[in-house]
Amino acid sequence: MGESEKLVSNLFQMARDNAPSIIFIDEIDSLCGHRGEGNETEASRRIKTELLVQMQGVGNDDxxxxxxAATNTxxxxxxxxxxxxxxRIYIPLPDLKARQHIFKVHLGDTPHNLTESDFEQLARKTEGFSGSDISVCVKDVLFEPVRKAWDAEFFIKTSNDMWIPCGPNQRGAVKTTIEELDAKGLASKILPPPITRADFDKVLARQKPTVSKADLEVHERFTKEFGEEG
Structure with a gap:
């Protein structure tokens, strides 16, 4: 309260003192909306003015x-x-190759049996998805093996004494539940199955992209008027 413009000034001075440096402002629209709007306070107006003065760099070596800065509006x-x-650079939604890579990055070293063809098909099915949408999708998929283990009624014991959920007709299957194994002190020995393509298909069947065509049209129109392609 009353110190915000001073903090902006201090921020830029710190950047100059530690140059070369980068000042990154996320969601800059929340800080630098149109001046003179009805809901603008005196404090926010002073912050915008100070930010403009500092960015102009009068009397300083910047x-x-x-x-x-980044903004969606x-x-x-x-x-x-x-x-x-x-x-003013427009960063579009990830293309096919980018989406394919994003799936791999978020899946990381989690055990799975997906092939390159599976990743390509997932990328094709997520046309219009943002990087954040894909991240949410993978996070949901990571819970699928846990759900399978929790709902399983049959487990198979491996050679290294681990218990893996399986079907009733699999050789060596033992009828038990995760609660029963836990009661025997074997909870740490339960190994969820690897992630499969079916797990992704199940999650994608209920997930929709968060970016609409109207949103994209606004960004493309702004790029034609003021910006450039990234």
Whole structure:
């Protein structure tokens, strides 16, 4: 309260003192909306003014200070703020190859039996998904092996004394439940099955992308007017 513009000034001074440096402002639209709007407070107006002054760099050497910002609503930015940024780059939704790689990154070293063809098919099925949407999808899929182990009625004991859920007709299957194994002190020996393509199909059947065509049209229109492709 009353110190916000001073903190902005201090931030830029710290960046200059530690140059080369980068100042990154996420969701900058929440800080630098159009000036003069009805819901604008005196404090927010002063913050915008100070930010504009600092970005202009009058009387300072800002050659080694980069101001980087991100927003999903570029039209909400005040025109003066927009002009302070030399480049206004539109980062589109990930393409096929990018989505395929994002699935691999988020799955990491989690045991699975997916092939390159499976990852490609998942990428094709997620047209219009953002990186965040794919992240949510994978997080949900990671719970599928746990759900299978919890609902399983048959387990098979491996050579290293681990218990894996299986079907009733599998050789060596033992009729038991996860609760019964836990009661015998074997909870740490239960090994969830690897993730399969079917697990992804199950999750994707109920998940929808969060970015609409209308959202994309706004970004593309802004890019044509003020920006450039990233």
């Amino acid at each position: 050659q080694k200070v980069l101001v980087l 570029p039209y909400a930015l005040d025109p003066a703020v927009r002009r302070r940024f030399d480049k």
